[in-house]
Amino acid sequence: MSATVREIGPREAREADALLVDVRSDEEWKVSHIPGALHVPMSQVEERLPDLVPDRSRPIITYCAVGARSHRILPTLDALGYEDAISMAGGIVAWRELGFPVDSESRLDEDKRERYSRHLLIPEVGEDGQRRLLETSILLIGAGGLGSPSALYLAAAGVGRIGIVDDDVVDSSNLQRQVLHSTAGLGKPKARSARKALMELNPDVEVVTYEERLTSENVDRILAGDWDLIVDGADNFPTRYLLNDASVWHDIPVVHGSIFRFEGQVTVFKPHEGPCYRCLFPQPPPPELAPSCAEGGVLGVLPGVIGSLQANEALKLALGIGEPAVGRLLLFDALGAKLDEVRVRRNPDCPVCGDNPTITEYIDYVDFCGGR
Amino acid sequence: MTTVRIPPTLRAETGGESAVPASGSTVRELLDDLTGRFPALRERIYPEGELARFVNVYVEGEDVRTREGLDTEVSDSSTVILLPAMAGGR
Numbered sequence: 001m002s003a004t005v006r007e008i009g010p011r012e013a014r015e016a017d018a019l020l021v022d023v024r025s026d027e028e029w030k031v032s033h034i035p036g037a038l039h040v041p042m043s044q045v046e047e048r049l050p051d052l053v054p055d056r057s058r059p060i061i062t063y064c065a066v067g068a069r070s071h072r073i074l075p076t077l078d079a080l081g082y083e084d085a086i087s088m089a090g091g092i093v094a095w096r097e098l099g100f101p102v103d104s105e106s107r108l109d110e111d112k113r114e115r116y117s118r119h120l121l122i123p124e125v126g127e128d129g130q131r132r133l134l135e136t137s138i139l140l141i142g143a144g145g146l147g148s149p150s151a152l153y154l155a156a157a158g159v160g161r162i163g164i165v166d167d168d169v170v171d172s173s174n175l176q177r178q179v180l181h182s183t184a185g186l187g188k189p190k191a192r193s194a195r196k197a198l199m200e201l202n203p204d205v206e207v208v209t210y211e212e213r214l215t216s217e218n219v220d221r222i223l224a225g226d227w228d229l230i231v232d233g234a235d236n237f238p239t240r241y242l243l244n245d246a247s248v249w250h251d252i253p254v255v256h257g258s259i260f261r262f263e264g265q266v267t268v269f270k271p272h273e274g275p276c277y278r279c280l281f282p283q284p285p286p287p288e289l290a291p292s293c294a295e296g297g298v299l300g301v302l303p304g305v306i307g308s309l310q311a312n313e314a315l316k317l318a319l320g321i322g323e324p325a326v327g328r329l330l331l332f333d334a335l336g337a338k339l340d341e342v343r344v345r346r347n348p349d350c351p352v353c354g355d356n357p358t359i360t361e362y363i364d365y366v367d368f369c370g371g372r
Numbered sequence: 373m374t375t376v377r378i379p380p381t382l383r384a385e386t387g388g389e390s391a392v393p394a395s396g397s398t399v400r401e402l403l404d405d406l407t408g409r410f411p412a413l414r415e416r417i418y419p420e421g422e423l424a425r426f427v428n429v430y431v432e433g434e435d436v437r438t439r440e441g442l443d444t445e446v447s448d449s450s451t452v453i454l455l456p457a458m459a460g461g462r
Contacts, residue, residue: 144462168462178462235461258458261380265458281457285426289381289416293460296380303462331453335390342430342453345438 006074007067007089010098018059020088021049023073027160027206028065031134032104034095042069045076056081063088063095065135068226093135104131112204116158124321130158134204136318139163139227139252141214141243143194145293145303146233146257146310148180153311154231155198159318161206162198163225166190167213177300214239216362219246229317230254231310233303235292237284238365244269244277245362248353253317257310260291262299262334264306267325267344268313271353274326279347287370302334374446376406377453385413394452399429400442402452417454428455 013020020037022029029039040048042064053060060082062070070087077085088095096102108116108127112134119125119133136159140147143166155162168190170181178190185193191209198207210222214234223230223246230247232254234240240256247254247269254269256277269276284290309330316322331340351359373393378386386392387410394409396402403423407414417427429436430453436444446452 142461146461174462233461235459237457237459240459258460260458260460263380263458281426281428283426284459285381285456289426289456290459291381293462296460298460331455340433340451340453342428342433342455343435343438345435 005071006086007071008061008086009089010095010100013061013063013088013095014100016059016061018061018084018086019053021045021053021060021062022064022092023062023070024064024092025161025206027204028135030104031131031160032092032096032102034063034092035101035103037063042073045073046080049077049082050080053082057083059084059086061086061088064091065137065226066091066093066228068224072224112158115202115204119157125319129319129321132320133158133315133318134160136229137161137163137225137227138229138231138314138318139165139222139225140231140233141165141239142233142235143178143180143190144168144174144233144235145177145259145298146307147194147231148178149304149307150231150233150255150257150311150314151180151194151198152201153308154314155202155205155207157311157315158202158204159314160204161208163208163210163222163227164191164194165210165212165214165222166194167211177298177303179304214242216242216365219243219362220250223247223250223252227252229314231314232256233307233310235294237290237369240277241284241368242362242365245352245359247271248276255310255313255317257306259298259302259306260293261297262302264302264309264332264334265329266306266309266313266332267327267329268317270324270326275344275346276350276353278352279350280329280344282347282350284369290369299334302332305332305334374402374448374450374452376402377451379455379458381456381458382413382416382454385416386410397445397447398442399431399436399444399446399452402446403429403442417456426456429453430455 022037022039023042064070116130170185181193191211195207248271348355394402394406407418417424
């Protein structure tokens with residue numbers, strides 16, 4: 001079989017006389033799964049599936065959270081000799097949205113009920129919402145000033161899977177604001193330091209680390225990791241434009257934040273529903289007008305405020321509640337203690353998310369941003 | 373006079389001021405007046421009377437490019453914000 005799109009919808013999957021194979025992690029399976037499905041985590045498929053399902057002609061439907069991992073595993077099944085394997089589009093999230101049944105430890109266990117009790121008390125979150133958070137995967141670009149508070153609050157809230165992309169190491173000048181790291185972590189890779197802090201905070205969370213800088217070469221691989229949302233805490237323009245284009249093409253919402261000195265900005269880019277970063281800022285400023293925090297400085301608490309606002313938007317999107325800041329750019333001024341907002345409209349002529357896109361593959365982002 | 377908010381990255385061009393009064397009934401007149409008094413700012417964002425592409429101007433929370441551009445009307449009570457992108461995150 002070819003490696004082109006091989007998917008069927010949950011409706012067809014439910015009717016089909018096939019074995020459902022859940023390729024998610026143990027933690028995700030425990031939260032909820034489709035009744036009668038076989039659970040084989042993605043990393044164990046090659047080793048364990050042949051023993052569990054010796055009949056290679058048996059039809060198999062793989063599923064995961066939203067349908068990315070289950071599609072990516074198909075070539076492995078082909079290589080093992082399975083003749084009729086297909087992925088369920090939209091994953092268990094789409095399955096549940098259609099009202100189809102799932103099995104779960106119908107109540108959260110005692111430890112989780114205790115840990116998340118303040119969420120369970122809120123009608124808008126409750127047990128269903130908490131279970132939803134435990135099944136949500138959020139990718140953080142950067143474990144620095146903005147990434148620190150958002151990672152901590154998302155992990156504390158019980159977001160089940162958190163990815164961290166950062167190629168930097170912890171430096172003592174980071175500790176004035178990057179509360180994810182500590183003096184003991186000086187010199188260690190930030191992704192690893194972040195992983196340690198998050199797992200100490202909440203062992204329910206699976207932390208996936210990428211000790212690399214986001215580039216045109218690795219962005220497709222990293223974004224294909226079945227992420228529901230991305231929180232952008234990058235520190236430079238090339239990464240932000242690269243992430244924008246990639247997130248539009250991968251159709252993943254981005255919670256954007258940026259900071260400088262006493263001022264910060266937050267918004268949500270939801271591909272095709274709202275504007276993208278290029279609709280807001282078609283061009284970066286020239287390098288001399290784009291100093292980084294390393295050059296211009298930043299009040300230590302500012303990323304705490306802006307990163308927390310990003311976590312707030314991410315949790316709302318994950319829970320499907322409230323009014324996410326789609327099409328609205330929030331402007332925070334720490335000195336004036338003021339929060340303003342301006343409207344951001346989708347640009348039909350946008351070269352990436354517009355009606356007739358002219359940019360359809362990755363460009364030289366460093367060059368586009370004036371050489372830095 | 374209308375108050376124009378200056379972003380942190382352009383304050384070197386306005387002598388450190390974060391908000392500057394300017395007069396005019398349209399964005400163009402406002403920018404003419406403002407950048408007339410701060411020539412360094414003119415060079416940065418308004419050379420030859422054209423608004424640089426990397427700066428957004430908001431009047432009452434709306435990007436003037438989605439309205440009447442430099443002809444967008446302003447009043448004394450309008451909130452006018454100049455805003456280029458910021459990249460900082462760590």
